[in-house]
Amino acid sequence: MDRSMNNLNKRKAKAMMLKAFVWLCGILTVGILIYILLFILLRGIPNINLKFLFGEYNSETLSAFSSIVATVQMIVLSLLISVPIGVFCAIYLAEYAKRGNKAVKAIRLAVDTLAGIPSIVYGLFGMIFFVNILGFRTSVLSGIFTISIMILPVIISSSEEAIKQVPDTYREGSLGLGATRLRTVFHIVLPSAMPGILSGVILAIGRIVGETAALIFTSGTNVLKNPSLNLFASQRTLSVHMYMLASEGLPHSRNMAFATGSILIIAVFIVNYATTKLAGRIGRLSND
Amino acid sequence: MQNIKRTNFSENIMQAIFFLSAFISVLAVLAICLFLFMRGIPAIAEIGFMDFIFNEKWGPTNTPASYGILSMIVGSIYVTAGAIVIGVPIGLMCAIFLAEFCPDNVYKFVKPAVNLLAGIPSIIYGFFGMEVVVPFVRENMGGNGYSIMSASLILGIMILPTIISISESSIRAVPDNYAEGSYGLGATKEETVFKVVLPAAKSGVLTSIILGIGRAVGETMAVVMVAGNAVMPLDKIELFKPIRTLTTNIVTEMSYASGLHESALISTGVVLFVFIIILNASLSLIKSKAQRN
Numbered sequence: 300m301d302r303s304m305n306n307l308n309k310r311k312a313k314a315m316m317l318k319a320f321v322w323l324c325g326i327l328t329v330g331i332l333i334y335i336l337l338f339i340l341l342r343g344i345p346n347i348n349l350k351f352l353f354g355e356y357n358s359e360t361l362s363a364f365s366s367i368v369a370t371v372q373m374i375v376l377s378l379l380i381s382v383p384i385g386v387f388c389a390i391y392l393a394e395y396a397k398r399g400n401k402a403v404k405a406i407r408l409a410v411d412t413l414a415g416i417p418s419i420v421y422g423l424f425g426m427i428f429f430v431n432i433l434g435f436r437t438s439v440l441s442g443i444f445t446i447s448i449m450i451l452p453v454i455i456s457s458s459e460e461a462i463k464q465v466p467d468t469y470r471e472g473s474l475g476l477g478a479t480r481l482r483t484v485f486h487i488v489l490p491s492a493m494p495g496i497l498s499g500v501i502l503a504i505g506r507i508v509g510e511t512a513a514l515i516f517t518s519g520t521n522v523l524k525n526p527s528l529n530l531f532a533s534q535r536t537l538s539v540h541m542y543m544l545a546s547e548g549l550p551h552s553r554n555m556a557f558a559t560g561s562i563l564i565i566a567v568f569i570v571n572y573a574t575t576k577l578a579g580r581i582g583r584l585s586n587d
Numbered sequence: 588m589q590n591i592k593r594t595n596f597s598e599n600i601m602q603a604i605f606f607l608s609a610f611i612s613v614l615a616v617l618a619i620c621l622f623l624f625m626r627g628i629p630a631i632a633e634i635g636f637m638d639f640i641f642n643e644k645w646g647p648t649n650t651p652a653s654y655g656i657l658s659m660i661v662g663s664i665y666v667t668a669g670a671i672v673i674g675v676p677i678g679l680m681c682a683i684f685l686a687e688f689c690p691d692n693v694y695k696f697v698k699p700a701v702n703l704l705a706g707i708p709s710i711i712y713g714f715f716g717m718e719v720v721v722p723f724v725r726e727n728m729g730g731n732g733y734s735i736m737s738a739s740l741i742l743g744i745m746i747l748p749t750i751i752s753i754s755e756s757s758i759r760a761v762p763d764n765y766a767e768g769s770y771g772l773g774a775t776k777e778e779t780v781f782k783v784v785l786p787a788a789k790s791g792v793l794t795s796i797i798l799g800i801g802r803a804v805g806e807t808m809a810v811v812m813v814a815g816n817a818v819m820p821l822d823k824i825e826l827f828k829p830i831r832t833l834t835t836n837i838v839t840e841m842s843y844a845s846g847l848h849e850s851a852l853i854s855t856g857v858v859l860f861v862f863i864i865i866l867n868a869s870l871s872l873i874k875s876k877a878q879r880n
Contacts, residue, residue: 310775310778311775313777314775314776314777314778317777317781318688318776318777320680321680321681321683321684321687321688322684322688323680324676324677324678324680324681324684325680325681325684325685325688325689325693325697327677327681328677328678328681328697328700328701328704328747328751329696329697329700331704331744331747332700332703332704333700335707335711335712335715335744336703338715338718338719339711339714339715383608384608384611385608387604387605387608387609388605388608388609388611388612390605391602391605391606391608391609392609394605395602395605395606396609402606402609402610405613406609406610406612406613408871409612409613409615409616410612411867411870411871412616412864412867413612413615413616415798415801415863415866415867415870416619416805416860416863417801417804417805417806417807417834417859417863418805418807419805419807419834419837419838419856419859420619420623420805420856420859420860420863421619423623423837423853423856424618424619424622424623426841427622427623427625427626427853428618428622432622448615448619451611451612451615452612455612479594479598480598481594481597481598481601481602505706508708509706509707509708509709509710509711510708511708511709511710511807511808512709512807512808512834512838515838515841515842516841538708538710541710541711541714542710542713542808545710545713545714545717545812546812556714557714560710560711560714563708563710563711564707564711567703567706567707567708568703570706571699571702571703571706574702575699575702
């Protein structure tokens with residue numbers, strides 16, 4: 300009896316230790332995040348000023364204005380390419396594809412593969428194909444095409460997930476009223492799946508904003524004095540701007556790298572907040 | 588009647604468009620393979636496969652030039668292993684915390700924090716590593732700070748969200764009656780979680796680790812900022828010394844490379860790509876095995 304009590308105490312002590320350890324790792328993860336965010340923001344935000352945000356680029360302002368414009372341009376145009384393709388692909392996979400079809404298997408394998416390819420490999424491919432073979436040169440255009448392929452799997456998987464979550468009763472109701480399959484897809488299924496699709500789009504925006512390795516060799520590291528929408532000019536995005544400032548290693552450029560980092564973090568905050576909000580709406584939809 | 592015919596027609600057209608859109612992914616993968624291999628394989632052939640993969644001497648500007656990437660392959664393996672050693676235990680424990688121990692009001696903060704960690708751009712991790720981790724390693728562990736250790740620490744942090752989210756959902760997917768059976772036999776909560784629930788979730792955990800490896804192997808910008816990027820002879824590779832990985836080899840030299848040098852860098856990308864394909868294949872193997880069970 301004594302021995303088994305002893306044993307029980309030992310087990311309880313071990314359980315307490317494990318529990319403490321598990322809590323510790325949870326706290327550590329959050330702690331690391333808070334440390335990174337505060338470290339960048341506290342040093343970066345004081346360095347953000349109007350000249351940096353909207354001024355002309357020179358060695359004194361190190362303005363991010365043209366990079367911000369190039370980033371926005373890249374987001375808009377690559378989404379214009381990827382969203383229709385990605386959503387149509389998701390519609391095919393979720394609504395039309397027959398199970399076990401060989402083409403479907405190949406498509407799924409391809410989407411998984413695209414999701415796993417490192418961004419530097421995308422960069423190499425973009426450099427070989429868009430920059431050299433198609434002759435787009437190192438330009439925003441090459442960057443846009445490269446990024447469009449990169450964000451495709453993000454859009455496909457979240458759209459497919461969202462479409463699959465639309466209850467079958469919606470479809471049956473629409474078909475029962477005599478609507479065609481196509482009408483049902485566009486008027487019933489897609490609107491219901493919209494929050495999920497949008498959250499995929501926002502995730503993709505996050506990836507574009509944060510991308511560096513795929514862009515250095517495709518859209519390049521060049522910075523223009525004033526913002527330009529010229530697709531054939533080589534321009535850096537915000538992340539590349541930060542990389543260039545950080546690797547210069549001068550005190551002033553270092554400060555401005557912190558400032559750029561703060562803008563990036565604020566962008567990521569907005570993206571995450573929007574995604575969570577939309578994800579909450581999907582939850583409510585399926586509870587109805 | 589005519590109306591029905593027309594809708595049938597547009598139905599068919601749109602279905603074809605859906606299929607073509609879906610097929611673009613396949614085309615993209617084929618194009619990436621084709622063009623990478625087209626540029627990379629001839630260079631490997633010219634350098635010689637053995638001389639490329641198993642030679643530790645990388646000196647593209649030497650005469651005669653040498654293009655061996657063994658040191659970088661080993662470098663990639665080291666930093667990835669380091670990332671796994673650091674990231675997997677913490678990530679897995681955090682996943683257990685989130686799935687089993689975390690009170691709802693704490694979960695509301697921790698879960699978004701993990702998502703945010705996943706959303707932070709790699710350039711931020713790299714800069715943070717350069718400003719915080721490198722000086723920390725320099726002052727507390729020796730060397731100049733740009734090292735395997737710094738790269739492993741940063742990559743370990745970067746793979747946390749991957750490990751945490753996938754492990755968490757696989758732990759949550761374990762049927763409740765497993766745990767109930769364990770409680771019924773008198774096990775404590777902790778014993779149940781670690782000895783019954785966690786083993787049942789092992790294929791999900793394995794998946795998360797492989798995805799983490801993929802992320803660590805392929806990471807470029809964060810590593811290039813903290814690893815020092817010096818090509819080290821194999822016998823000089825140390826934990827607190829600089830290292831060059833496959834990815835950083837490409838990014839540090841591509842801007843001024845031309846000719847065979849440029850092709851050799853693309854071939855480095857091919858090796859990386861093959862590595863990722865192998866990881867992906869093992870992933871689908873695990874998936875199909877888990878489905879069979």
